[in-house]
Amino acid sequence: MKITTVEAIPYAIPYRKPLRFASGEVSVAEHVLVRVHTDEGVVGVADAPPRPFTYGETQASIVAAVRDLFAPQVVGTRLLEREVVAARLARTVGNPAAKSAVDMAIWDALGRTLDTSVTDLLGGYTDRMRVSHMLGFDEPAAMVAEAERIRDTHGITTFKVKVGRHPYRLDTAVVRALREGLGADIELYVDGNRGWTASEAARALHEMADLDLLFAEELCPADDVLGRRWLVDQCSVPFIADESAVTPADVTRELLAGAATAVSIKTARSGFTQSQRVHHLAEGLGVEVVMGNQIDGQLGTVATVAFGAAYKLTAARAGELSNFLDMSDDLLTEPLEIHGGHLAVRPGPGLGVEIDEAKLARYRTDH
Structure with missing residues (x-):
């Protein structure tokens, strides 16, 4: 139940119509898919949506924070050590979406490992x-x-x-x-x-x-x-x-x-x-x-x-x-x-979802 790898994959999917509001406008979902791998072959997933006009994060900053700051701090921890992970992530100021995606991917991986839903x-x-x-x-x-x-x-x-x-x-x-x-x-x-x-x-x-x-x-x-x-x-x-x-x-x-x-x-x-x-x-x-x-x-x-x-x-x-x-x-x-x-709530362990790898390959922007 130990974490071996943490991935941060940027992708972009257009909206059919933009959502407009007082602090900005969103016309493309430029998000980051975070995947946590364990030594038992389980993979937990979560999504990080950057909102630079609210929290200061961008797609590039989330990728960098997860890859360069957070992954080295959580690799080697057990899925049950969520408080250890939270304390280590808290050393870095801000970056709420990046931290949250790592946390949720760990919960998803834990649920999949225990064959229990996150809910x-x-x-x-x-x-x-x-x-x-x-x-x-x-x-x-x-x-x-x-x-x-x-x-x-x-x-x-x-x-x-x-x-x-x-x-x-x-x-x-x-x-x-x-x-x-x-x-x-x-x-x-x-x-x-x-x-x-x-x-x-x-x-x-x-x-x-x-x-x-x-x-x-x-x-x-x-x-x-x-x-x-x-x-x-x-x-x-x-x-x-x-x-x-x-x-x-x-x-x-x-x-x-x-x-x-x-x-x-x-x-x-x-x-x-x-x-x-x-x-x-x-x-x-x-x-x-x-x-x-x-x-x-x-x-x-x-x-x-x-x-x-x-x-x-x-x-x-x-x-x-x-x-x-x-x-x-x-x-x-x-x-x-x-x-x-x-x-x-989706049935099944963890969050109950699977990623369509063909769609991820189509929309990812780091190739």
């Missing part, structure tokens, strides 16, 4: 999650049309609406159009990706007070310490910390400072080991959790639902699990399918 290793609460869908920037009519298509095709009834452009002339109009077009039974929440000021966010929330929002997420800059606390005091719905709460220490600070009242967990930035810590903090402090999306492909989505289904708290709300639908292709041998608004 069962983590907690085994349920075997599926409700799905929410992120709606990127567009005109109101186009966003309503997309939401209707997603609802009618996949049974999804929860939507996260990207805001952060003009709060009064456009963003609030989009959310109002979605509520009027989709009806009262649809769950809506907004995510500003730090695009508004605190005062703009307060005014926008006031204008949307009659729209029955589920949450508000990262509406103003993460470093606006006083503005965020003031905004939360004005907010009538749970305020989700996302980019401001990458590590367990960040989560503790944001919640205890009154700068947030809920937390987004993204396995792409905190793996399974650190995500456990965030979950336990949230559970202990009595705050809600949403399983977030780092514009993941199918492999990243599998990891998110594997973790989210493991616990009662993370399974209570719809997870952001559907944006892989916008990718033109993927690496899995058996594509994911959303049925009745739910995504099931």
